[in-house]
Amino acid sequence: xRFLRRFQRGELRLTRIEAFSDGVFAIVVTLLxxxxxxxxxxxxAGVSELAHQLLGLLPKFLSWLISFVIVCKFWxxxxxxxxxxxxANYAMVWLNSxxxxxxxxxxxxxxxxxxxxxxxxxxxxxxxxxAFNTLLFIALQAYILRNLLKPELVGTQDPYxxxxxxxGVVSYLIGAAAAWFSVHVAFVxxxxxxxxxxxxxxxxxxxxxxxxxxx
Amino acid sequence: xRFLRRFQRGELRLTRIEAFSDGVFAIVVTLLxxxxxxxxxxxxAGVSELAHQLLGLLPKFLSWLISFVIVCKFWxxxxxxxxxxxxANYAMVWLNSxxxxxxxxxxxxxxxxxxxxxxxxxxxxxxxxxAFNTLLFIALQAYILRNLLKPELVGTQDPYxxxxxxxGVVSYLIGAAAAWFSVHVAFVxxxxxxxxxxxxxxxxxxxxxxxxxxx
Amino acid sequence: xRFLRRFQRGELRLTRIEAFSDGVFAIVVTLLxxxxxxxxxxxxAGVSELAHQLLGLLPKFLSWLISFVIVCKFWxxxxxxxxxxxxANYAMVWLNSxxxxxxxxxxxxxxxxxxxxxxxxxxxxxxxxxAFNTLLFIALQAYILRNLLKPELVGTQDPYxxxxxxxGVVSYLIGAAAAWFSVHVAFVxxxxxxxxxxxxxxxxxxxxxxxxxxx
Amino acid sequence: xRFLRRFQRGELRLTRIEAFSDGVFAIVVTLLxxxxxxxxxxxxAGVSELAHQLLGLLPKFLSWLISFVIVCKFWxxxxxxxxxxxxANYAMVWLNSxxxxxxxxxxxxxxxxxxxxxxxxxxxxxxxxxAFNTLLFIALQAYILRNLLKPELVGTQDPYxxxxxxxGVVSYLIGAAAAWFSVHVAFVxxxxxxxxxxxxxxxxxxxxxxxxxxx
Numbered sequence: 122x123r124f125l126r127r128f129q130r131g132e133l134r135l136t137r138i139e140a141f142s143d144g145v146f147a148i149v150v151t152l153l154x155x156x157x158x159x160x161x162x163x164x165x166a167g168v169s170e171l172a173h174q175l176l177g178l179l180p181k182f183l184s185w186l187i188s189f190v191i192v193c194k195f196w197x198x199x200x201x202x203x204x205x206x207x208x209a210n211y212a213m214v215w216l217n218s219x220x221x222x223x224x225x226x227x228x229x230x231x232x233x234x235x236x237x238x239x240x241x242x243x244x245x246x247x248x249x250x251x252a253f254n255t256l257l258f259i260a261l262q263a264y265i266l267r268n269l270l271k272p273e274l275v276g277t278q279d280p281y282x283x284x285x286x287x288x289g290v291v292s293y294l295i296g297a298a299a300a301w302f303s304v305h306v307a308f309v310x311x312x313x314x315x316x317x318x319x320x321x322x323x324x325x326x327x328x329x330x331x332x333x334x335x336x
Numbered sequence: 337x338r339f340l341r342r343f344q345r346g347e348l349r350l351t352r353i354e355a356f357s358d359g360v361f362a363i364v365v366t367l368l369x370x371x372x373x374x375x376x377x378x379x380x381a382g383v384s385e386l387a388h389q390l391l392g393l394l395p396k397f398l399s400w401l402i403s404f405v406i407v408c409k410f411w412x413x414x415x416x417x418x419x420x421x422x423x424a425n426y427a428m429v430w431l432n433s434x435x436x437x438x439x440x441x442x443x444x445x446x447x448x449x450x451x452x453x454x455x456x457x458x459x460x461x462x463x464x465x466x467a468f469n470t471l472l473f474i475a476l477q478a479y480i481l482r483n484l485l486k487p488e489l490v491g492t493q494d495p496y497x498x499x500x501x502x503x504g505v506v507s508y509l510i511g512a513a514a515a516w517f518s519v520h521v522a523f524v525x526x527x528x529x530x531x532x533x534x535x536x537x538x539x540x541x542x543x544x545x546x547x548x549x550x551x
Numbered sequence: 552x553r554f555l556r557r558f559q560r561g562e563l564r565l566t567r568i569e570a571f572s573d574g575v576f577a578i579v580v581t582l583l584x585x586x587x588x589x590x591x592x593x594x595x596a597g598v599s600e601l602a603h604q605l606l607g608l609l610p611k612f613l614s615w616l617i618s619f620v621i622v623c624k625f626w627x628x629x630x631x632x633x634x635x636x637x638x639a640n641y642a643m644v645w646l647n648s649x650x651x652x653x654x655x656x657x658x659x660x661x662x663x664x665x666x667x668x669x670x671x672x673x674x675x676x677x678x679x680x681x682a683f684n685t686l687l688f689i690a691l692q693a694y695i696l697r698n699l700l701k702p703e704l705v706g707t708q709d710p711y712x713x714x715x716x717x718x719g720v721v722s723y724l725i726g727a728a729a730a731w732f733s734v735h736v737a738f739v740x741x742x743x744x745x746x747x748x749x750x751x752x753x754x755x756x757x758x759x760x761x762x763x764x765x766x
Numbered sequence: 767x768r769f770l771r772r773f774q775r776g777e778l779r780l781t782r783i784e785a786f787s788d789g790v791f792a793i794v795v796t797l798l799x800x801x802x803x804x805x806x807x808x809x810x811a812g813v814s815e816l817a818h819q820l821l822g823l824l825p826k827f828l829s830w831l832i833s834f835v836i837v838c839k840f841w842x843x844x845x846x847x848x849x850x851x852x853x854a855n856y857a858m859v860w861l862n863s864x865x866x867x868x869x870x871x872x873x874x875x876x877x878x879x880x881x882x883x884x885x886x887x888x889x890x891x892x893x894x895x896x897a898f899n900t901l902l903f904i905a906l907q908a909y910i911l912r913n914l915l916k917p918e919l920v921g922t923q924d925p926y927x928x929x930x931x932x933x934g935v936v937s938y939l940i941g942a943a944a945a946w947f948s949v950h951v952a953f954v955x956x957x958x959x960x961x962x963x964x965x966x967x968x969x970x971x972x973x974x975x976x977x978x979x980x981x
Contacts, residue, residue: 127535137354137415139782144362147789151797151870152366159877168887175891186867193863197856200782211412211535218408222401225366232374242383246390320772320856342750352569352630359577367581426627426750433623437616440581447589457598461605557965567784567845574792582796641842641965648838652831655796662804672813676820 128212138209138217139200145221146196149228153185153192156232181235184247187311188231191251194315195224195258201321202262205278206269216264220257226250234308244304248297248311255289262286277324289317343427353424353432354415360436361411364443368400368407371447396450399462402526403446406466409530410439410473416536417477420493421484431479435472441465449523459519463512463526470504477501492539504532558642568639568647569630575651576626579658583615583622586662611665614677617741618661621681624745625654625688631751632692635708636699646694650687656680664738674734678727678741685719692716707754719747773857783854783862784845790866791841794873798830798837801877826880829892832956833876836896839960840869840903846966847907850923851914861909865902871895879953889949893942893956900934907931922969934962 160174199220206213230247237243263283270278279285296310375389414435421428445462452458478498485493494500511525590604629650636643660677667673693713700708709715726740805819844865851858875892882888908928915923924930941955 130535130538133415137358140355140358140785141362141411143782143785144359144789145366147786148363148366148793150866151790151793152370154870154873155370155797155800157871157874159874159881162882162885165882166884166886168885171882171885171887189867189870190863193860193867196786197859197863200778214412215408215534218405218412222365222404222408225369225404226372228369229372229374236374237377237380237386239381240377240383240386241381242386319860320775323775345750345753348630352573355570355573356577356626359574360581363578363581367585370585429627430623430749433620433627436580437619437623440584440619441587443584444587444589451589452592452595452601454596455592455598455601456596457601560965560968563845567788570785570788571792571841574789575796578793578796582800585800644842645838645964648835648842651795652834652838655799655834656802658799659802659804666804667807667810667816669811670807670813670816671811672816 128215129210131209131211131214133209133211133214135203135206135209138214139203142199142203142217142221143196145225146192146199149225150189150192152228153188153231156228156235157181157185180238183308184231184235184238187308188227191311191315192224192227194319195254198258198318198321202258202265205271205274206265207271208269210269213261213264213269216257216261220254220261223250223254223257227254238308239304241300241304244300244307245297248293248300248307251311251314252290252293252297255286255293259283259286259290274324279322279324282322285322286318289314292317343430344425346424346426346429348424348426348429350418350421350424353429354418357414357418357432357436358411360440361407361414364440365404365407367443368403368446371443371450372396372400395453398523399446399450399453402523403442406526406530407439407442409534410469413473413533413536417473417480420486420489421480422486423484425484428476428479428484431472431476435469435476438465438469438472442469453523454519456515456519459515459522460512463508463515463522466526466529467505467508467512470501470508474498474501474505489539494537494539497537500537501533504529507532558645559640561639561641561644563639563641563644565633565636565639568644569633572629572633572647572651573626575655576622576629579655580619580622582658583618583661586658586665587611587615610668613738614661614665614668617738618657621741621745622654622657624749625684628688628748628751632688632695635701635704636695637701638699640699643691643694643699646687646691650684650691653680653684653687657684668738669734671730671734674730674737675727678723678730678737681741681744682720682723682727685716685723689713689716689720704754709752709754712752715752716748719744722747773860774855776854776856776859778854778856778859780848780851780854783859784848787844787848787862787866788841790870791837791844794870795834795837797873798833798876801873801880802826802830825883828953829876829880829883832953833872836956836960837869837872839964840899843903843963843966847903847910850916850919851910852916853914855914858906858909858914861902861906865899865906868895868899868902872899883953884949886945886949889945889952890942893938893945893952896956896959897935897938897942900931900938904928904931904935919969924967924969927967930967931963934959937962 157178160171160178162170162174164170209217227250230243230250233243234247266278266282292310292314296307296314299310300307372393375386375393377385377389379385424432442465445458445465448458449462481493481497507525507529511522511529514525515522587608590601590608592600592604594600639647657680660673660680663673664677696708696712722740722744726737726744729740730737802823805816805823807815807819809815854862872895875888875895878888879892911923911927937955937959941952941959944955945952
């Protein structure tokens with residue numbers, strides 16, 4: 122299709138794409154805290170009333186913490202991934218934009234599980250959104266590795282990387298399914314899943330070190 | 337006029353203008369999600385109640401999606417356009433600022449059609465704002481192409497580009513008019529319009545490739 | 552005082568100071584729009600009700616527009632000013648931070664005159680805050696011109712610049728005083744004042760062109 | 767542990783880490799102002815009613831001011847610290863992310879003491895959060911000084927720096943304890959504590975000047 126071929130055009134520098142992405146990541150993680158609203162007290166100086174209300178906010182603190190770690194993990198892997206590309210074309214820009222679109226969506230499911238931590242649908246929704254975000258990241262990763270890899274890095278990347286990345290998708294979906302039996306199990310799975318790619322994958326060969334240095 | 341001549345002064349590096357613009361773009365797309373408020377439930381663990389409420393948010397999800405794509409499209413074309421300029425002067429800075437001003441306005445009509453998707457005035461308003469944004473982009477584009485084009489790019493740009501860009505303005509306005517007969521037609525037109533410049537226009541000659549590489 | 556002498560230490564690159572400042576400026580101008588809340592309608596599809604409510608928002612649109620132009624003007628002059636400095640020291644960093652602090656405060660008086668455009672105290676408050684912001688900018692400017700000016704720019708700057716900059720302070724304060732007789736006069740003055748430094752001051756000599764090119 | 771060893775991998779450029787951090791800092795300081803809500807007036811043009819309401823906002827203005835200065839101080843020291851590192855590894859990225867996580871948390875305790883300045887628990891909470899933030903900064907600082915210091919800076923850093931940095935932790939905790947006797951004393955301590963590292967520590971030797979120039 123002529124329409125689709127258009128996206129292969131363009132040799133964009135990565136600087137502004139990174140600046141735009143970093144902006145979105147930074148705002149997303151900072152907006153997460155806006156869900157933590159100061160509770161309303163009848164007695165403004167009441168210590169036990171405030172203590173009780175803050176305890177009630179625990180699910181919100183927890184969901185804030187989980188989402189913060191997940192978004193930071195995406196940021197770090199995004200940083201690593203863009204360091205592998207020699208430049209960007211329009212297809213990559215749009216894959217990146219759609220990925221960022223659903224990163225910026227994260228505050229919504231985060232607020233939902235913070236507000237209704239015992240609601241199976243809310244807890245499921247969180248997992249599904251995170252699985253979808255991981256899929257969008259895999260799409261961006263697959264596109265860059267296949268089409269835009271720096272020439273000097275060819276052969277240094279794990280050929281099974283895309284396949285391995287699906288572990289995260291599956292893990293989030295298991296959490297989403299588990300929510301219907303026990304929301305606690307789901308929360309635990311959501312907390313453990315980011316550990317899979319808590320640091321970006323290592324390269325196969327020694328060339329990798331110099332590559333990431335230039336990343 | 338002496339007042340207006342002042343704006344032709346200045347030879348500013350584009351870096352900080354891009355940084356400021358990228359910041360505004362990134363915040364605008366991320367703020368869009370703030371309109372998606374977690375619904376209030378009577379039964380906090382009620383699955384069918386939450387499902388029902390989330391369905392009611394569908395127009396908000398849709399308007400968020402449309403605006404996100406539109407703003408990303410503006411960002412990409414803005415990125416391309418600034419890559420054509422050899423430097424900035426004060427006139428360009430102010431054309432850029434006014435353009436960003438109405439980019440930052442986008443969350444308002446987005447919230448409006450998300451909240452009242454069946455209100456013809458709300459749906460019309462969205463189209464008019466987007467047509468106006470496109471006009472401001474064309475003004476910036478016309479100014480840069482006429483006054484600040486990199487010397488090596490002279491002759492490589494489509495001479496009918498500004499004229500062609502009006503397709504977007506007209507398309508948004510048709511959508512705005514259609515809203516009074518069918519809001520569905522308007523929504524469809526708003527979704528299709530960004531496809532016109534979903535990737536920036538190609539240059540006429542081979543010189544273009546090297547230009548965008550340096551962009 | 553030993554405590555104060557400490558601030559003269561440090562030779563910081565301007566890049567991160569500009570990045571931090573640009574971030575604050577970009578967020579401030581974008582947050583301004585958050586005050587524009589979608590009105591609540593009894594009849595969701597009611598055209599005349601929405602039209603009527605949007606007309607009621609006019610003061611908010613106007614205050615958004617005025618503040619956007621004012622903050623953009625500060626951004627442009629800040630951009631110009633930092634281009635004159637050879638590096639930053641800690642005194643400049645803190646003068647800059649305090650300046651940014653009150654830039655980030657702008658959404659508050661903006662919301663106040665948008666909400667209560669007929670309240671003289673609200674309208675006065677806006678002018679006083681803007682006068683204070685201009686004072687903070689003059690303090691930063693005076694410090695940079697006296698202590699951190701690039702060696703090659705010595706002698707090219709208007710020696711009366713700081714004095715001339717007080718025109719803005721006085722103009723905002725006249726607006727603030729006028730609010731007690733007529734808020735309309737105050738609004739007009741607030742709209743006209745940014746025109747004084749709508750573009751940064753030109754240098755005295757030919758050297759200036761090359762300086763701003765490197766800015 | 768093999769899991770932990772993974773974090774020592776990676777040689778990342780500091781640019782994107784700084785961009786992400788600057789974004790978070792800039793958003794945090796700007797979000798602080800969102801707590802300052804325009805009061806609701808019965809008589810929209812009522813001067814004395816507005817004056818009275820604004821006086822009631824004084825604790826919010828004060829808490830905004832204190833937090834702004836504290837976050838700017840962290841930004842400046844963070845800027846200085848990252849200038850000492852030769853590159854980043856994954857351990858540093860995560861220490862940095864966790865530090866930023868609790869920087870982005872600052873608006874919550876700020877809002878709390880702004881809303882309930884006479885509530886000892888709220889005032890204590892503010893101090894505890896700030897002490898914890900200082901601890902996280904010390905952790906990042908200790909890691910960088912031990913593992914990632916630029917070779918040319920070895921021997922120029924104050925060997926007791928980490929120990930001295932605990933002064934801030936202790937001072938915030940004294941304020942937190944004092945809140946149970948007098949919230950005024952606590953507020954004063956919170957205002958004075960940022961003065962300890964209002965400018966980053968000087969280096970021991972002459973080499974330092976050139977280092978910070980490149981920072």
